Amino acid sequence: MNAPRYRSAFEDFPGPGGDGAPVTAGPVALRPRLDLGLVDVKGDPADGTFARAVESVLGIPPPSAPGAVAAGDRASLLWLAPGHWLAVVDREREERAAAALEAAFAPTHASATRVGDQYAAIGISGTAAGEVLAAGCALDLDPGGFPPGRVAGTLLARVRVVLWCVDEADFTLLFERSFAEFVWRWLEDAATGGAGSAGTAARPGAA
């Protein structure tokens, strides 16, 4: 029997390359983030055993402040909710990281679940990235209000997304993988002047 082949969420429609290479769309670059491994982490932040277990495996403790991201050499930890984080690691490390977390959680009540195949992720970068996203997102994405190292669960074009400001003018969107084509095309459209793009009357939340 053949080994199951990994299929990315971006293979079945034209536009994004299957290799995760960036594609220029108007003033921004879009890229399927095929390189991300994701582990859903839940535990009690007040439980020292839990925090130490996370730090021993990922090199960073779980950030307790809402919307915070802890970035380490091996992993980033995104705050999703009180007691709930998303660990972002290299895709090839996902299985090992989840297993190591599960093992480290044995003495306490916490969980680590692989969710890399549940999400699809798109990187959007360029100085206009915030403005393109603002065409469908009500958050204030100005660097003053949403600087690098910040994450938010919110809506983009009515799709539930986890919006992560990775670096200046560089965002990563994580969302349910069945929305991959919709979100990709929406971003292309918003970036290149289609309906709902920055600068048209259909822009929600615009002053």
Next chain:
Amino acid sequence: MLSISCPWCGPRDEPEFVCGGPADVARPGDPDAASDAEWAAYLYFRRNPRGRTLERWLHAAGCRRWFLVERDTVTHEILRIRTLDGSEGAAAEEGGR
């Protein structure tokens, strides 16, 4: 549209939330002793008040946590927001993210 300040995530627009209805409906204390009329009142009948209400809301698109919103149904003013355990939440300390 309401702008609701999630106790954890800070101010967000109403479409990110789901309203869970009134938070001040008391479940019958002794279910075995409750009459059909008492159950019906608990399950189906709501006051639909004009003015102050206390409701549960869910930040469905964000942290997916339930919390309490006290608001005025006439003016749409939001009077107070609390977590289910009664605290003001972490976003207030963070300066309203």
